[in-house]
Amino acid sequence: MEVITEGVNNLAVADSAAPGYQRNRIQVSNTKKPLFFYVNLAKRYMQQFNEVELSALGMAIATxxxxxxxLKNNGFAIEKRITTSTIDMREDAAARPIPKPKIEIMLGKSEKFDELIAAAKEEDEEENLEESSA
Structure with missing residues (x-):
């Protein structure tokens, strides 16, 4: 049993071992998930880590x-840093690199964050009570 526990304790997820990996980074795509998936995920990351970095390439920058x-307009976040750059992307190994724009936006919790999250949770619980009693 001790060997299994030791193995689990030493287990590393491949992505988290990658150089430059950040647990509080969300890489946004404009095709894979709906907008509010990212809004809600960013809120959860801010609850956990106090800040979140949103990152995107190309057309996903608008998202x-x-x-x-x-998040800023609803009082959840404050802007800490915005970084823009271009990176070279290749369609395949033989293709020549194509420059793609990249943006990274670091957001931190606002002073009202915890209060807003608590109010939203309370509101959800009230709605669930109303639905179950109907």
């Missing part, structure tokens, strides 16, 4: 900016 603005 990242929208997510950040929703």
């Amino acid at each position: 990242v900016v929208t997510v950040a603005e929703i």
Whole structure:
């Protein structure tokens, strides 16, 4: 039993061992998930880590900016840093690199974050009570 426990304790997820990996980074795609998936995920990351980094390439940049603005305009987040750059992407190994724009937006919890999260949770619980009693 001790060997199994030791094995589990030493287990490393491949992504988390990668250089530059951040547990509080969300890489946003404009095709894979709906907008509010990213908004809600960012809130959960801020609860856990006190800040979240939203990252995107190319056409997904508009989605990242929208997510950040929703969080800021609703009082959940403050903007800490915005970084823009270009990176070279290849369609395949033989293709020549194509420059792609990249954005990273670091958001931190606002002073009202915990209060807003508590109020939203309370509101959800009230709605669930109303639905179950109907």
